[in-house]
Amino acid sequence: MARVPLLEPADLPEEYRYLFTENDVGDAHIFRAMANAPELLQWYLRYSTRLWDVLPEREREIVILATARALEHEYEWHQHVRLGREAGVTDAEIIAISDGTLEALDDRDAALTAYARAVALGDPRDGDHDRLGDHYDAETVVGVAMLVGHYVATARALDAFDVATEEPFVGWRP
Template sequence: MARVPLLDAEDLPEEYRYLFDQNDVGTADIFRGMANAPTQFQWYMRYSSRLWEILPARERELVILAAARALEHPYEWHQHVRLGREAGVSDEEITAISEGRGEPFDAQDAALLTYARAVALGDVRDGDHDQLREEYDDEIVVGVAMLAAHYVATARVLDAMGIEPEEEFVGWQV
């Protein structure tokens, strides 16, 4: 059960109401909880939006799913299974991420997944970095680290607010 009130757009000052319309999950409880701090919610959305631009949608969702699974975080996993599917991640790939398997991924996707898991667990090794650097330039490598770390922070905020999936959890195996 949420530890903070779950607000709606009409509960916010007019200048912040647009935030509920400017994301891919609408009025999900994550945003309803964050709305208790509307200025921080606004900056969170701005930062998130910029991080989402680092990679194409499918690769972005691979990074987020890998981080969510490494953390065993049901809310982030649940939300991003749907978003991943919409971005072109197959159920076979989602299951492989859940099981920590490298197949059916190519070298580029495998590097993203390995690196995202390592960032989420706070254990990036030189080999993880080198593998990702073979596929991407330094700007993307740093951006991927920031994206994965952002979802670690988001998971911890969700935990602190007591936010759980709004519907029955999709499960680790899809």
């Protein structure tokens, strides 16, 4: 049971209800919990949306999956397995990210995964940074680090709220 109420759109002040109707948040527990602070949810969604533009959809999902797995964060992993698949991440790639078998990924995806894991765990090394820089410009590398940091913060907030997945956990090897 979540530590904060999981709100419905009708529970929000009128000026914030659009956050559920004009965005693709659905019934996700993450947003229903964050809705207890509707202005912060509004800013969270704006920032998230901007960070999602740092990379193409498939690569963004690889970064988020790698971050979730590094943190062993079930909620974020569960959500982004589905989103990753929708973006074109294969089950074999999802398993490689989960298992940490980077040799099963192409070099760009392996670089994204290694860098995301390192940043999520607070231990990015020059080699991880340089390897990612072989594929992306400095602005994108900064954006990737900020995307990872955002998902680390999101995971910690979800932990604080004790938010569970909407369905049974998909597992680390879906």
